[in-house]
Amino acid sequence: MxxxxxxxxxxxxxxxxGTFRDKDGTGLWARFDPMKLATPEAFRRDPGEVHAFYNARRRNLLASEPxxxxxxxxxxxxxxxxxxxxxxxxxxxxxxxxxxxxxxxxxxxxGELLKARCVICGETSLWKDDLGVDDPCPRCGKKGGLRPHVVWFGEVxxxxxxxxxxxxxxxxxxxxxxxxxxxxxxxxxxxxxxxxxxxxxxxxxxxxxxxxxxxxxxxxxxxxxxxxxxxxxxxxx
Missing domain, CATH: 3.40.50.1220 (TPP-binding domain)
Structure with missing residues (x-):
């Protein structure tokens, strides 16, 4: 089979x-604006805010169990x-x-929350710590290019x-x-x-x-x- x-x-x-679209209005996107946190445009506009949101989610995930x-x-x-x-x-x-x-x-x-993707070299790396704009890419060594390895609104x-x-x-x-x-x-x-x-x-x-x-x-x-x-x-x- x-x-x-x-x-x-x-x-x-x-x-x-958390879920995202609960019918009772308690889902994640009822409490946070996805257009400010989960789009490429949001990341270009304020990468620090986007990183903070995903850092909190990453810490929550690491404290959770199947x-x-x-x-x-x-x-x-x-x-x-x-x-x-x-x-x-x-x-x-x-x-x-x-x-x-x-x-x-x-x-x-x-995508996967416990990975980071470099927009400069395109490589993906395992990432379990908080992620910030000053973190260098483990592959190319350049700063400012790491983003959460997640698919945002508008991406394939x-x-x-x-x-x-x-x-x-x-x-x-x-x-x-x-x-x-x-x-x-x-x-x-x-x-x-x-x-x-x-x-x-x-x-x-x-x-x-x-x-x-x-x-x-x-x-x-x-x-x-x-x-x-x-x-x-x-x-x-």
């Missing part, structure tokens, strides 16, 4: 990481491989909780060719903890349906495109995802 899973902020919420949903997906990856199948795990999250839970291969379509998501290739080859498409409002990821379910691939949503509440899924499961990710993984293994015996 080939399963394609995309995860959003909802899968990491129970680890203490939850049962992350662990279950890592277990799914291993179990499918043992049965001759595979899991394509794509995340919109910039945290590393899937990896810390044991997932061997994760496609971060929105990463790994799209690989993602669409895996999606078209899947037997099952599953969206976990996503709002269904951020494209191109929100359009993956439509692509799967056009290919005749069964679709499933696992979420705390219905997403914006919930009506496009064949199967819908709602509840905390730490409960719903492990239960679903257990059912996959039973069905695949």
């Amino acid at each position: 080939k399963i394609f899973v995309i995860t959003g902020a909802g899968v990491s919420a129970e680890s203490g990481l 939850n049962a949903a992350h662990i279950a997906l890592a277990r799914l990856e291993t179990g499918l491989a043992e049965r001759g199948g595979n899991l394509t795990l794509v995340t919109q999250n910039i945290d590393d909780l899937h990896e810390r839970a044991g997932a061997a291969r994760v496609l971060h379509t929105h 998501p990463l790994h799209l060719d690989e993602i669409y290739g895996a999606l078209n080859d899947a037997d099952l498409f599953v969206a976990i903890g996503t709002s269904g409002s951020v494209y191109p990821a929100a359009g993956f379910v439509s692509q799967a349906r056009r290919r005749g691939i069964r679709t499933c949503e696992i979420n705390l509440e219905p997403s914006d495109n919930a009506d496009q899924f064949d199967e819908r499961r709602y509840g905390p990710a730490s409960e719903a995802v492990p239960a679903w993984v257990d059912e996959i293994f039973v069905a695949d015996r």
Whole structure:
């Protein structure tokens, strides 16, 4: 069995990481203006403010731990491989909780918070400390060029060719903890349906495109995802 899973902020919420577009108005972008913190223009205008925002998020991430949903997906990856199948795990999250839970291969379509990218030489480096305008690039040594390795509004998501290739080859498409409002990821379910691939949503509440899924499961990710993984293994015996 080939399963394609995309995860959003909802899968990491129970680890203490904020979501972005909660329907009750408590998401991250309800408290902070993304146009001032998450665009290339904002970074050029005030890199210090942008760095401060992502430094706080980086410290929060380093103090967090994977939850049962992350662990279950890592277990799914291993179990499918043992049965001759595979899991394509794509995340919109910039945290590393899937990896810390044991997932061997994760496609971060929105980048990774614990990395810095140099706009001068283009190289990406692991970065777990606070990041500032005076930090030199570990590769080229120049200052003033490091930015968080995240995809900002107006930028193209990463790994799209690989993602669409895996999606078209899947037997099952599953969206976990996503709002269904951020494209191109929100359009993956439509692509799967056009290919005749069964679709499933696992979420705390219905997403914006919930009506496009064949199967819908709602509840905390730490409960719903492990239960679903257990059912996959039973069905695949």
